[in-house]
Amino acid sequence: MSRLTINDVARAAGVSKGAVSFALNSRPGVAPETRARILRVARDIGWTPSSRARALSVSRALAVGLVIARPPDTLGADPFFPSFIAGLESVLSERGYALLLQVVANDDRETPSYRRLVDEGRVDGVFLTDLFMDDPRPALLAELGLPAVVIGPALGDGIWPAVGVDDAPGIIGAVEHLVALGHSHIGHVAGPRGMVHGHSRQQAWSGALLRAGLAPGPSIEADFSAESGAAATRQLLDLAEPPTAIVYANDLMAMAGMSLAQSRGLDVPRDLSITGYDDTEIAAHLQPSLTTVSTDVIEWGRAAAKRLLELIDTQPPTDIMLPPAQLVVRNSTGPVRADLQGRTKTTHRRRQTTRGARRMEKQ
């Protein structure tokens, strides 16, 4: 029963409610021993300031919002959010902030959602996720005067700070790993080019090929869903010269692609090497286990939360260093088949079955 108010504390401590407020927020003007007494009384009777009342008087919501603009079914398969939210929470809660969640269909471009949050004064700032290349949201929020932090690669418009793990090192790592295994014909299944993280991973991929001195391989745009990953893989394998390795923009598409390849009788990694991105829990337990790129999503969430709170408090931004994405090499990648290595025009036909000599999962 939070029937207790600051008045009860004031009365019990024999001071005015103003004094209690001062003591609680450790502001000057209260004698040390009085402060101690007030705090002790407050603790003894078990009083916690009402954040409702606080929010009203400080004209702050003491909450920040995370608006997720995706169709819920796509969402379900994304391992990103739960961990990310855990990271956010760990910072927010110790600062007395709450996290408000909103999931909206992404076809309404969620403008009304933000408007409502800010109109109703529910949040002091928001995290922006799943940004499109020409997304109206940053400008909208600037206009509304609501602080925001962009999650993901920087947008380049400089309106809001971006907090993200650079996609490039991970993708480059994957490409270099494949090149080292002898692959020279590497395909890519990308996320939507219209979305910033789809775009940036795509960029990272072509940059990495360039660095490796390889010709640009075939790249197919998908939408991060299993369905689209399978379809894209089908297209790549149907090419006159199918790639010997495929770099996927996320694990889900990679899994779907791997299954599709296997259903066609290809052996992974003997006939086709595959890399994912995310390092989902299941990745290590697939057959073969999936070589993928791992990022510390929890730390990412922590960083984003810190940044947003700084922005809200108009504090100077601190340097936030995120650990770079790291390639985790497992068993879905292997040396290119000798008969396919460096081939130019020869097409490789599918092999029926290659069961047997298969590297076992470590563990």
Next chain:
Amino acid sequence: MSRLTINDVARAAGVSKGAVSFALNSRPGVAPETRARILRVARDIGWTPSSRARALSVSRALAVGLVIARPPDTLGADPFFPSFIAGLESVLSERGYALLLQVVANDDRETPSYRRLVDEGRVDGVFLTDLFMDDPRPALLAELGLPAVVIGPALGDGIWPAVGVDDAPGIIGAVEHLVALGHSHIGHVAGPRGMVHGHSRQQAWSGALLRAGLAPGPSIEADFSAESGAAATRQLLDLAEPPTAIVYANDLMAMAGMSLAQSRGLDVPRDLSITGYDDTEIAAHLQPSLTTVSTDVIEWGRAAAKRLLELIDTQPPTDIMLPPAQLVVRNSTGPVRADLQGRTKTTHRRRQTTRGARRMEKQ
């Protein structure tokens, strides 16, 4: 800029602020035309009531909480929450409620989290998830006077209403499906028995075996993680008489189990049939695609939200019907191998087999 207050509206409409409040909340005592004028003015100048102020004066937080008590990495692999949250949101937002999220490590048994939420007056009610068999939380919340709705199978203590999809029909469907395919030695990889949904799926499983007239098959307790699913599968396959089919308590464990079986050279479903539970997005795209149990999680979320709001408003509970879980037959289940059929002595009686008749995945 939400600088606008109810006073601005009152002034512009030439009435008192009380009148504006009455008009807005459609309470009697305002002439129809006056009400219309007030609402028009409010809309014209673009005013939305501040939920901060509202929350303080109505002594309600106008928000509900979802405390997720799991290690974040386990969380990531669970497709449940995002969809569930989407369902919650769709009901909450239209009622002007916000959803507060909190992710806590589950080792602190999250008591402090709830306490804080209620002490600070941040929420009017909470959803309880991942309940343990002897969970202290329902009682704690009752003591704190904070309405709650249990997500999942009913706990039987009757303190709070439970909203959940009955696990039994899905599991029973899976078992019957396997029995129809000729399996008589069916294993189970369960969730933690200490958790209600682990427990209930386990119960459903043994109940289904009983119904089918089969002896209780081997059951191994796991923890819903991929890692544990693989380990449990290993144990089952290492039995003197390994089961010809395994029913898993979730997709993640089923996937890990399937991969493990394949890495041992087993063919799914020829040598081993496998069923999951959840119907995650990837399930349909595995090789072979996974036979699993699908529940309408979004609708579930909607139902839970409705129920909690009713509880908060102390309205009479309405009947909430959730569509039952449904078995989705795909390719990870098939007829038992003839040489293995009925080989166990413990079999009580066999049901006729329905070979070949497999519903194909739609798409």
Next chain:
DNA sequence: AGCACCACCTAAACCGGTTTAGGTGAGCTT
């Protein structure tokens, strides 16, 4: 005409904090 009644609206209290403007007394100047 006088009165009760009702519909409509206003003024002010209230929710529980924060914050500002004062007030009080001790200690120090002059």
Next chain:
DNA sequence: AAGCTCACCTAAACCGGTTTAGGTGGTGCT
């Protein structure tokens, strides 16, 4: 001894709504 400063504390305004207790004027009844 009067005056000043300063540290400490109190009273009251304030945040922006809701809600209660009145107030006003018009209508119906006798």
